[in-house]
Amino acid sequence: MEEIDRRVARTRRTLHEALIRLIMRKGYDTLTVQEIIDEADIGRATFYAHYRSKDALLRGGFERLRSELKAARQDVRHGGERDPPLTFSFAMFEHACAYRDVYRAMLGGQGSIIAVNEIRRVLSELVKEELPTLGDDDVVPRELMLQFVVGTFLTTLTWCLEKRPKLAPSEANAIFRHLVMQGIGWAIVSDGRQR
Amino acid sequence: MEEIDRRVARTRRTLHEALIRLIMRKGYDTLTVQEIIDEADIGRATFYAHYRSKDALLRGGFERLRSELKAARQDVRHGGERDPPLTFSFAMFEHACAYRDVYRAMLGGQGSIIAVNEIRRVLSELVKEELPTLGDDDVVPRELMLQFVVGTFLTTLTWCLEKRPKLAPSEANAIFRHLVMQGIGWAIVSDGRQR
DNA sequence: TATGATAATGAACACCGTGTTCGGAACAAC
DNA sequence: GTTGTTCCGAACACGGTGTTCATTATCATA
Incomplete structure (x- = not known):
């Protein structure tokens, strides 16, 4: 059956x-x-x-990715590590490191919007489940926060794959968390107003 | 001639x-x-x-966008307003507001990667010229900062077009600047560690 | 306004990828 | 072994692409 x-x-x-x-x-x-x-x-x-098409074939291939990421996150959860929200990111960086060539081909240069969108979909789903643990705010709506986290992750990942192929997953993750949690405001205040 | x-x-x-x-x-x-x-x-x-192709036709259409944005930025510069780095963003939000339907069609739903990449290219160029006014850092390299700013802008813009069509450019700009400069770290520390 | 130069036209063409059909061969499961 | 499913490969119509060429329309200029 x-x-x-x-x-x-x-x-x-x-x-x-x-x-x-x-x-x-x-x-x-x-x-x-x-x-x-x-x-x-x-x-x-x-x-x-x-x-039905080559896109459908590609989408089918992402099933495995989703289950792997969910499993990895479960592991981290039960490991009881120090892991504020965003538990997905480290597992994802490791996965991308393991399948470096494929990710580079899909995200970089002549990459495909279908692939990127698919990754975005998978990530959004994961992050969405972690969002409730975050506080609320008057300025940035919750839904935008979700997109911001996912977008920043993809920016970081793409940058790593293209410019720093040998960066360890943990280092990439540190940079990512830094961006998400503090932005680049420090760079603006650090040297004062010029001109 | x-x-x-x-x-x-x-x-x-x-x-x-x-x-x-x-x-x-x-x-x-x-x-x-x-x-x-x-x-x-x-x-x-x-x-x-x-x-040579429909992509070439689209790319040609972005010439106008680039010059308009550069002009808008010049205006802001000479206006002598309070304008830390990221002077491009307000002009861009206004432009997107004026041509709302076109931007929505290109960024949302079935949007095109060519269009997004083209916008990304134009923005990267603009932001790159503003970056030298920013401080340096040990954690986040300069090039990644550039991508982060552009990516966050596009995330915000896309979100506005899809979910808050009536948001004023100035409000959108405020949200964007908030994300870029402070991230969402406040949301994580604001309610402490749970569990 | 006449003239040489250049651009636009539309029809025809070969090429390639798509998505479907069908009868027969290969295979799995019982 | 028998039955039901899957795979195969060749063929097909369809639609979009990018190019060609002779003809017509429009331009810049003097």
Whole structure:
């Protein structure tokens, strides 16, 4: 009754692997269904029997990411570490470090808006669950806070991948938390008003 | 000697106007060269004589934006107002308010990565010129600060367009500056550690 | 206003990727 | 083994792309 036919599992796995390989090789945007099925050596009809488009294939690949991140966060929770809100970020930086090439291909240069949006969606979901632990404010609405956190995370991650490939996840995380919690106000007051 | 043949000016203007109209009507991504030349009532060959693709046409449209923003900033400078760094933001919020529908179509929902990247490019250029007035820091590198400012601006702008269409530019600007300069650290310390 | 230069036109074209169909081969599960 | 599902591959119509070329319309200028 469940879908555990080895053939469908094999086909989908083959397609995802081919997709990852191609993304690393030449980015996602210019990718074509034709190339994917050639790389995977899968019949055209078969592809469309499983996914409606290449975007659908990519989205499918993010299921794993979501569950991994949720699991990682659970671990941190039970570990009882010192972890204010934003428990997601460290796990995410580690994940991005492990799959560095894929992330770089998806976020940098000719990256895809579909990929970025998908990551954004996953992150928003995670952060949303942590938001209630935060205080409220008169200036910045809650929903914007959520977008701000996610946006700043992606900014930091993208910057790390492009400019500091060898930065450790913990260091990246420290920078990220610094930005989210203090902004860059210190830089403005630190040297006074000029001119 | 200069390119001021009325015919080419007319053609390009017509194309840009048609593009704006179509973007407002159905977003940019699914747009097709065919639709653009139909809407503009311009010959196919003529289009390709001026622009290599629809992306090139869009990019061309951002020239005006850049000069308008630079001019606006100059005005603020000479006005001698109280204007710490980030003088670009208010002018930009006003511009976005004036062309609300276009910005919403480009940034929200089915917006285009090309448009967002183009806006990002223009903003980065502007902010970069203001950065030297900022202090330095051991934690956050200068280049990341730039990306952080631009990213936070876009986050705020997108949020305004989608959720608070009637917000005045000055109010949006206040929220933006608050986020950039103080982050959301106050929300975390304000209610202490829970659990 | 006449003239040479340049731009616009529209039809035709080859090319490529898409998404669908179908009969037959390969495979899984019972 | 039998039955039901999945995979295959070739073929197809469709639509968008980017280019070409001869013809027509418009421009700048004198």
